[in-house]
Amino acid sequence: MNKGLKIFLITLLVILVIAIVVLTTLKLLHHNTQTENTSPYSQTAVNVMQELNLYDEINKRDYSKTVETLLETNELEKKYLDDYYQIDYANITNFGTVINELLNKNYTSEEINYITKNMASDINILLNMDYVNILAFKDITNFDINNLERYLTYQEENSEYDLATVVTYVNIGLDKEGYSEYSEYTEEEAQNDLTILVNKYHKLPDDYEPDDLVALSYSNGYTYYLRKEAAQAYEQLSSAALLDNVIVYPFSTYRSYDTQSKLYNRYVSRDGREAADTYSARPGFSEHQLGLAIDIRSNTLNDNLTDKDYEWMLDNSYKYGFIVRYPKGKQHITQFMEEPWHLRYLGIELATKVHDSGLTYDEYYDLYMK
Numbered sequence: 305m306n307k308g309l310k311i312f313l314i315t316l317l318v319i320l321v322i323a324i325v326v327l328t329t330l331k332l333l334h335h336n337t338q339t340e341n342t343s344p345y346s347q348t349a350v351n352v353m354q355e356l357n358l359y360d361e362i363n364k365r366d367y368s369k370t371v372e373t374l375l376e377t378n379e380l381e382k383k384y385l386d387d388y389y390q391i392d393y394a395n396i397t398n399f400g401t402v403i404n405e406l407l408n409k410n411y412t413s414e415e416i417n418y419i420t421k422n423m424a425s426d427i428n429i430l431l432n433m434d435y436v437n438i439l440a441f442k443d444i445t446n447f448d449i450n451n452l453e454r455y456l457t458y459q460e461e462n463s464e465y466d467l468a469t470v471v472t473y474v475n476i477g478l479d480k481e482g483y484s485e486y487s488e489y490t491e492e493e494a495q496n497d498l499t500i501l502v503n504k505y506h507k508l509p510d511d512y513e514p515d516d517l518v519a520l521s522y523s524n525g526y527t528y529y530l531r532k533e534a535a536q537a538y539e540q541l542s543s544a545a546l547l548d549n550v551i552v553y554p555f556s557t558y559r560s561y562d563t564q565s566k567l568y569n570r571y572v573s574r575d576g577r578e579a580a581d582t583y584s585a586r587p588g589f590s591e592h593q594l595g596l597a598i599d600i601r602s603n604t605l606n607d608n609l610t611d612k613d614y615e616w617m618l619d620n621s622y623k624y625g626f627i628v629r630y631p632k633g634k635q636h637i638t639q640f641m642e643e644p645w646h647l648r649y650l651g652i653e654l655a656t657k658v659h660d661s662g663l664t665y666d667e668y669y670d671l672y673m674k
């Protein structure tokens with residue numbers, strides 16, 4: 305071996321050794337600094353993770369604010385560590401406690417993220433209940449968490465309905481006997497809002513009487529009153545109907561609380577309360593007290609509307625601001641037997657929307673008016 309080659313090899317060896325020494329030192333140094341203070345977690349969190357023997361486990365993963373928060377409040381449960389990494393931190397009271405309780409109830413991280421994002425102020429309702437498949441309600445716009453227990457009970461008893469139907473029906477109140485629980489409008493609300501929903505769950509004040517009742521042009525010795533706007537609309541409706549050879553006569557319009565009371569009591573003594581409740585509203589619960597409802601008949605000999613005239617009303621009355629309020633096949637929703645003859649004034653715009661929706665006003669009101 306010549307001298308030059310020897311020197312070259314020795315030099316190479318020396319460089320190699322130096323390189324190894326430098327690299328090893330750097331690596332050691334690096335490791336030391338990491339265990340000292342490069343953890344992205346707060347000192348409190350670091351202390352707790354060291355107590356739990358989770359320092360390496362946690363620091364080899366990406367930083368998580370959720371994990372940090374649970375460490376800081378000393379609520380981190382080892383068995384949920386993987387879940388915590390899937391849970392987004394949310395700025396809510398008792399975050400750690402809430403997360404752990406939801407995990408205890410078997411909520412998934414996806415569900416928990418949805419809950420903390422969308423139902424933050426109502427989480428207690430969920431914490432007081434067993435696990436609920438909450439994501440099933442995600443796209444139901446009229447979902448009201450305050451009714452959650454009722455939805456679940458009603459769904460169990462009515463498995464033929466889909467969840468959206470369950471929500472609407474419960475919101476209307478159909479899981480409870482009509483009249484058992486109801487809200488009451490103020491006189492101002494009744495007077496100022498032509499669109500209020502009156503049914504077995506929404507009552508008018510006993511004393512309420514509209515202040516703008518006017519007589520219809522039709523009279524048969526008896527004068528028929530409606531609120532001014534509804535009266536004008538009715539004149540247009542009946543004229544338009546006439547052009548299509550649909551001739552109708554009013555037979556009941558505005559009825560005061562007292563009139564309704566006498567009428568209802570007469571039906572009760574004739575047919576019994578249970579039967580009367582299927583076709584006559586109790587006083588305070590009648591649309592007729594609003595002065596916005598009108599019963600029409602096809603001839604003056606009996607209080608009925610022919611199928612032909614009923615069809616015409618279904619197809620056309622909305623153009624004049626009226627809807628058929630108790631259509632056939634909807635009594636499980638309206639809580640009244642079909643009344644083809646009973647029209648309710650809502651104004652053209654709203655009546656058109658209700659007509660186009662194909663819904664009863666009870667449903668429409670819950671879905672779009674609250």
Ligand SMILES: [Zn+2]
Nearest residue numbers: 597598599646
């Ligand atoms: Zn009626």
